[in-house]
Amino acid sequence: MPEAMVASSASEATRGGTIQQVDVAVVGAGFAGLYLLHRLRKAGFTSVVLEEAADVGGTWYWNRYPGARCDIQTIDYSYTFDPELERAWQWSEKYATQPEILRYLGFVTDRYDLRRDIRFGTKVTAATWEHAADRWLLTTDHGASVSCRYYIMATGCLSAPKPPEIDGVKDFKGEVYFTGRWPHEEIKLAGKRVAVIGTGSSGIQSIPMIAEQAAHLTVFQRTPNFALPAHNGPPPADRMALLEGDRAGYREQARMSLAGVPWPQQMSVSWQLSDAERRERFEKAWAAGDLVYILTQLWADQGVDVDGNSLLADLIREKIRTIVKDPETAAALSPHDHPFGAKRPCLDTNYYTTYNRPNVTLVNLRQEPITGITASGIKTGKRGFDVDVIVFATGFDAMTGAIMAVHPITGRGGKSLSDVWANGPQTYLGLTVAGFPNLFMITGPGSPSVLSNMAVSIEQHVDWTVDRLMAMREAGYTTMEATDTAQAGWARHMADCSTLTLHRLANTWYTGANVPGKAWGVMPYTGGVGPYRTICDEIVSRGMLGFRLTGPNVAEQCNDGEVVRLQPDVRLVLNMLADMNLPPIESFGAQGARDFVAQFNAARPAGRPVGEVVDGTLAGADGPLPYRLYRPATPGPHPIVVYFHGGGWVLGDEQSDDPFCRDMCRRTGMSFVSVGYRHAPEHRFPTAAEDGYAATRWIAEHAAELGGKPGPVMVAGWSAGGNIAAVTCQLARDRGGPQISGQLLVCPVTDCTFDRPSYHENATGYFLTRSLMYWFWDLYCSPADRTDPRVSPLRGKLENLPPALVATCEFDPLRDEGVAYAQAMAAAGVPVEQLNARGHFHSSLTMVDVVITGVAARVQMANALRRFAGLPPERKEGDEGVRPRSDRLAA
Numbered sequence: 060m061p062e063a064m065v066a067s068s069a070s071e072a073t074r075g076g077t078i079q080q081v082d083v084a085v086v087g088a089g090f091a092g093l094y095l096l097h098r099l100r101k102a103g104f105t106s107v108v109l110e111e112a113a114d115v116g117g118t119w120y121w122n123r124y125p126g127a128r129c130d131i132q133t134i135d136y137s138y139t140f141d142p143e144l145e146r147a148w149q150w151s152e153k154y155a156t157q158p159e160i161l162r163y164l165g166f167v168t169d170r171y172d173l174r175r176d177i178r179f180g181t182k183v184t185a186a187t188w189e190h191a192a193d194r195w196l197l198t199t200d201h202g203a204s205v206s207c208r209y210y211i212m213a214t215g216c217l218s219a220p221k222p223p224e225i226d227g228v229k230d231f232k233g234e235v236y237f238t239g240r241w242p243h244e245e246i247k248l249a250g251k252r253v254a255v256i257g258t259g260s261s262g263i264q265s266i267p268m269i270a271e272q273a274a275h276l277t278v279f280q281r282t283p284n285f286a287l288p289a290h291n292g293p294p295p296a297d298r299m300a301l302l303e304g305d306r307a308g309y310r311e312q313a314r315m316s317l318a319g320v321p322w323p324q325q326m327s328v329s330w331q332l333s334d335a336e337r338r339e340r341f342e343k344a345w346a347a348g349d350l351v352y353i354l355t356q357l358w359a360d361q362g363v364d365v366d367g368n369s370l371l372a373d374l375i376r377e378k379i380r381t382i383v384k385d386p387e388t389a390a391a392l393s394p395h396d397h398p399f400g401a402k403r404p405c406l407d408t409n410y411y412t413t414y415n416r417p418n419v420t421l422v423n424l425r426q427e428p429i430t431g432i433t434a435s436g437i438k439t440g441k442r443g444f445d446v447d448v449i450v451f452a453t454g455f456d457a458m459t460g461a462i463m464a465v466h467p468i469t470g471r472g473g474k475s476l477s478d479v480w481a482n483g484p485q486t487y488l489g490l491t492v493a494g495f496p497n498l499f500m501i502t503g504p505g506s507p508s509v510l511s512n513m514a515v516s517i518e519q520h521v522d523w524t525v526d527r528l529m530a531m532r533e534a535g536y537t538t539m540e541a542t543d544t545a546q547a548g549w550a551r552h553m554a555d556c557s558t559l560t561l562h563r564l565a566n567t568w569y570t571g572a573n574v575p576g577k578a579w580g581v582m583p584y585t586g587g588v589g590p591y592r593t594i595c596d597e598i599v600s601r602g603m604l605g606f607r608l609t610g611p612n613v614a615e616q617c618n619d620g621e622v623v624r625l626q627p628d629v630r631l632v633l634n635m636l637a638d639m640n641l642p643p644i645e646s647f648g649a650q651g652a653r654d655f656v657a658q659f660n661a662a663r664p665a666g667r668p669v670g671e672v673v674d675g676t677l678a679g680a681d682g683p684l685p686y687r688l689y690r691p692a693t694p695g696p697h698p699i700v701v702y703f704h705g706g707g708w709v710l711g712d713e714q715s716d717d718p719f720c721r722d723m724c725r726r727t728g729m730s731f732v733s734v735g736y737r738h739a740p741e742h743r744f745p746t747a748a749e750d751g752y753a754a755t756r757w758i759a760e761h762a763a764e765l766g767g768k769p770g771p772v773m774v775a776g777w778s779a780g781g782n783i784a785a786v787t788c789q790l791a792r793d794r795g796g797p798q799i800s801g802q803l804l805v806c807p808v809t810d811c812t813f814d815r816p817s818y819h820e821n822a823t824g825y826f827l828t829r830s831l832m833y834w835f836w837d838l839y840c841s842p843a844d845r846t847d848p849r850v851s852p853l854r855g856k857l858e859n860l861p862p863a864l865v866a867t868c869e870f871d872p873l874r875d876e877g878v879a880y881a882q883a884m885a886a887a888g889v890p891v892e893q894l895n896a897r898g899h900f901h902s903s904l905t906m907v908d909v910v911i912t913g914v915a916a917r918v919q920m921a922n923a924l925r926r927f928a929g930l931p932p933e934r935k936e937g938d939e940g941v942r943p944r945s946d947r948l949a950a
């Protein structure tokens with residue numbers, strides 16, 4: 060490091076050493092640290108990068124094991140901040156090798172003359188926030204300490220190798236290597252007996268290469284992992300054409316995509332595709348050799364639903380059986396303990412065929428765990444293996460390991476980060492931590508990081524951070540700190556996001572499960588790169604929401620709050636609707652609005668299969684009404700639920716809540732009869748209510764003909780349908796039947812006043828607007844009739860009604876009247892269960908397979924209906940033969 064960069068400071072004498080003073084200290088000279096330094100310099104900040112290694116490269120400096128490559132296509136896994144740089148570098152392969160990526164990072168370093176501000180061979184050992192100076196003091200194991208205003212940890216998510224946790228490693232007399240700390244000199248394995256422990260990506264990449272050299276290779280596998288052939292070669296012509304055709308557009312698409320690689324959103328769902336179609340898609344993906352492709356392009360439910368996922372996992376296991384000749388080895392290599400993608404799948408070159416070689420043995424540690432390492436080799440519960448070389452491909456203390464290795468990191472008030480994170484990392488955006496002002500973590504836990512093309516996520520974090528530092532300097536602020544409210548909100552949002560994917564169903568380094576004693580939790584942000592970016596931008600546009608900014612000559616600014624209160628998928632749906640810039644639905648007129656709803660519904664995922672769907676007519680209050688009957692696949696007779704669709708008494712029909720009826724039919728094991736009641740303005744109050752009552756009576760009387768169980772029926776409805784269901788219960792009580800054993804009211808209309816808080820709080824922006832509700836009311840019911848319990852059941856007599864479940868959604872104008880109805884029924888002695896769906900909007904619970912986070916509520920609703928029918932809950936945890944489902948685990 061040039062001496063000139065080491066400045067003496069006032070505190071030097073007191074500390075007995077030299078302190079380097081900079082605006083910004085960056086720790087780590089990998090992809091992130093290098094770009095940071097470039098941006099900070101351009102922005103005019105004095106900066107230093109502290110790097111433990113002897114050179115730049117980070118991951119690509121340390122992981123030099125045979126076969127090391129990237130697993131995101133290299134044209135995507137590159138910097139994009141400078142078009143000149145993009146033109147100046149050509150990748151030779153679809154997946155570049157470690158040496159080529161390291162050369163690239165060296166090229167970037169030299170191109171921007173970065174080395175002069177990097178202190179190599181310097182490990183940061185501790186960091187302290189010095190409150191009086193509003194600066195961080197970093198202690199290093201070599202050379203001067205560093206005093207900086209801003210401390211940016213670009214220390215990497217996968218840079219702290221995990222200890223092997225096996226007794227006796229020190230006793231081994233042969234050679235020991237760690238894939239994550241592979242020596243720089245050539246390692247000769249020819250003629251040697253080699254053991255590899257670990258079959259994650261590092262093991263899977265190195266095993267075929269080691270097998271080619273070693274006299275014998277023994278692979279010690281604890282958990283099999285899914286691997287797909289990389290089909291490496293030159294960068295694929297089709298992707299290159301896309302990139303070169305519109306480089307800026309391609310890069311922008313990547314930034315807004317889910318995983319940081321531009322692939323479109325897949326809309327087809329597995330149950331819409333035949334076996335042959337699914338196989339065709341799978342074979343195409345297998346041939347493509349692309350992780351992001353197979354993870355996102357086959358069918359939309361494979362990443363969010365265990366059933367959709369297992370269809371894909373079965374096909375991969377079939378491939379393994381086809382490739383690996385020995386059936387016992389093939390079985391041992393086939394993963395069964397986690398959904399595909401929940402643990403990072405690997406891209407391999409000849410991995411499975413390697414097990415057909417005569418010099419390769421697989422040891423299944425599930426059957427014979429390692430008991431220890433001896434002077435001559437490895438001992439399992441059953442036998443001993445004498446080897447010359449042991450390669451530990453045992454992975455990393457991921458996401459938090461390198462951050463916590465700087466110990467202590469002492470923030471405001473002497474708080475230590477390791478104490479704050481004792482139960483798992485707490486962050487705001489994965490970038491900052493409350494109580495640790497001016498500390499930033501590039502791709503920290505709580506950001507998309509390792510679930511994305513890291514190059515894209517790193518650039519986004521670096522840009523956001525440096526832009527904030529510039530904006531603060533401009534405004535005279537010198538500190539920036541996340542608030543507790545914002546951080547707690549982010550934790551909630553993270554938890555909501557993780558119910559959307561299957562990552563929570565696997566024990567992996569994503570969840571900390573690979574390190575004994577580490578707190579368990581899905582650490583990366585699972586909501587996607589594009590949504591995450593928009594959230595970071597929204598924080599800025601909302602006046603640095605959730606951050607406290609201070610400076611010596613400016614007033615403190617703190618716009619406290621949570622950035623995302625909606626469920627993540629609800630947010631996506633509402634953003635999509637907002638982007639469509641639709642005129643208000645009421646402006647279409649009744650028929651236009653009906654056409655719009657029909658068009659809207661045509662674009663949603665098809666509902667899942669049920670046993671049978673039968674259309675028919677029933678006798679309504681004033682003539683025939685259509686109905687649609689959904690029968691479960693199980694043998695009947697089934698209890699019957701009479702269902703009323705939503706649509707403000709104006710829109711929809713017996714088919715318009717089709718996915719919801721199918722879903723509830725499957726979950727409850729009951730028949731649903733969706734009633735096509737008549738609509739306003741053609742048929743005004745009390746037609747819908749009277750139709751609802753008459754239809755219920757008719758269905759109860761004809762239960763046996765419908766394949767249902769004779770006896771009491773249940774009623775259910777959403778929105779205005781919930782209103783009809785509630786009214787039907789009151790009418791049935793007062794008119795001597797039919798017998799109703801339970802009512803499920805989903806976001807029901809229950810009253811004619813519009814002055815409850817939810818009407819104001821959620822008046823606009825959540826699809827069902829206040830003005831749309833006014834319109835519905837006007838079309839259906841004149842003001843004089845509105846207090847009639849047949850449209851405002853809250854004003855009716857509530858005693859002796861059937862037990863109820865009332866579901867309400869937080870961001871719904873109808874929320875408070877639903878809650879009021881539940882409370883009023885409970886006060887009248889009716890057994891009532893209330894479900895308040897946090898972060899949901901009026902349509903959430905019925906948007907099946909779109910709003911995935913609505914599943915837990917539907918599980919609860921199904922169980923309530925089963926209870927009303929005197930049946931046990933939907934499924935019991937641990938039931939034999941019941942496959943785990945994402946929804947059940949989410950619930």
Ligand code: FAD
Nearest residue numbers: 087089090091111117118129130131182183214215218513
């Ligand atoms: P790193 O590259 O990990 O750099 C962090 C640096 O910080 C290291 O050099 C480390 O020495 C230094 N450091 C840490 N702590 C200290 C300290 N206390 N003091 C001083 N220095 C310190 N991601 C992808 O998106 N696509 C891929 O194909 C891909 N392949 C990968 C292959 C392997 C083998 C591994 C291990 C990871 C892979 N990753 C991949 C993830 C990869 O880590 C990131 O893509 C990226 O390289 C991370 O860059 P970084 O700068 O954030 O961190």
Ligand code: NAP
Nearest residue numbers: 128129130223257258259260261262281282403452453454
């Ligand atoms: P990893 O995925 O965590 O795999 C570690 C392996 O070691 C697992 O099979 C693990 O088994 C096993 N293991 C750990 N401790 C063990 C013990 N005490 N006894 C027996 N087995 C033990 O680590 P990795 O392979 O280094 O990969 C980490 C991540 O780095 C990857 O997921 C990927 O993101 C990145 N990476 C990418 C590439 C690429 O292709 N570009 C290459 C390498 C790494 P269990 O599963 O049972 O714990």
